[in-house]
Amino acid sequence: MSTTGIIVEGLVKRYGGKTAINGVSLRVEPGEIYALLGPNGAGKTTTLKTIVGLLRPDSGYVLIDGVNVHADRARALRNIGYVPENPVGFDYLRVREFFEFVASLRGIPRDVLSERTEKYLQLFQLEKFEDSFMGELSKGNLQKVLVVSALLHEPKVLVLDEPMSGMDPESQIAFKEVLREHAVKGGTVLISSHMLDTVERFATRVGIIADGKIIAEGTLEELKRKVEARGDITLEQVFLRVLKGV
Numbered sequence: 001m002s003t004t005g006i007i008v009e010g011l012v013k014r015y016g017g018k019t020a021i022n023g024v025s026l027r028v029e030p031g032e033i034y035a036l037l038g039p040n041g042a043g044k045t046t047t048l049k050t051i052v053g054l055l056r057p058d059s060g061y062v063l064i065d066g067v068n069v070h071a072d073r074a075r076a077l078r079n080i081g082y083v084p085e086n087p088v089g090f091d092y093l094r095v096r097e098f099f100e101f102v103a104s105l106r107g108i109p110r111d112v113l114s115e116r117t118e119k120y121l122q123l124f125q126l127e128k129f130e131d132s133f134m135g136e137l138s139k140g141n142l143q144k145v146l147v148v149s150a151l152l153h154e155p156k157v158l159v160l161d162e163p164m165s166g167m168d169p170e171s172q173i174a175f176k177e178v179l180r181e182h183a184v185k186g187g188t189v190l191i192s193s194h195m196l197d198t199v200e201r202f203a204t205r206v207g208i209i210a211d212g213k214i215i216a217e218g219t220l221e222e223l224k225r226k227v228e229a230r231g232d233i234t235l236e237q238v239f240l241r242v243l244k245g246v
């Protein structure tokens with residue numbers, strides 16, 4: 001069986017006595033955009049942080065393109081672009097300097113960096129902020145800068161925690177296009193979101209998590225069948241029915 005993309009098996013993560021995720025398993029193949037949905041506190045952020053190696057699971061494992069994240073984090077990270085839920089920057093670095101810093105960590109040559117930053121700054125309407133300090137940016141613009149920084153090394157796997165929450169509509173459109181393009185080229189995308197009407201239009205598969213467990217998973221059509229819905233029904237309605245156990 002192929003081990004490319006994301007493989008998550010039996011993840012359990014506890015914070016002290018509290019079990020945040022309890023046996024989460026999922027697979028995201030190259031070419032897929034998998035949306036992880038769930039109510040507040042369901043365990044989305046904990047799952048994503050564990051997948052990118054920021055948290056160590058109490059049990060279970062994660063393979064990114066065949067590399068065990070918790071056994072060989074440095075190697076696994078080469079293939080991951082991660083955008084955290086709460087954007088945090090380096091207040092006294094200019095946007096341009098931040099990208100140079102990321103490029104030096106990632107080993108991106110100067111000419112490649114300038115080509116990529118030009119492309120993404122334009123795409124996300126960030127050109128005029130290139131010389132701004134990160135600490136001066138609005139939340140949405142900081143979020144976009146972090147999205148760009150996660151794309152700079154063109155990772156195979158993107159893990160994105162509610163990346164669109166602060167973005168204006170034009171940037172959301174550009175962002176969705178970037179994700180589609182990434183998937184079409186054989187990349188893998190795992191995204192958490194509360195924006196169900198948006199997710200419905202670009203996710204190829206959806207997982208619904210509640211109380212630390214994936215309670216339903218599939219394409220929108222498969223989920224509709226699961227809740228025995230007939231006719232036109234939105235992802236939002238499917239989501240509510242799954243949570244109610246209908």
Ligand SMILES: Nc1ncnc2c1ncn2[C@@H]1O[C@H](COP(=O)(O)OP(=O)(O)OP(=O)(O)O)[C@@H](O)[C@H]1O
Binds near residue numbers: 015
């Ligand atoms: N650092 C922490 N210490 C203790 N408990 C935590 C910590 N982080 C999260 N939790 C708890 O773990 C559970 C899962 O939280 P998590 O942030 O993963 O959920 P989420 O689905 O991302 O929520 P939201 O949609 O509100 O962002 C919640 O009960 C939360 O209170």
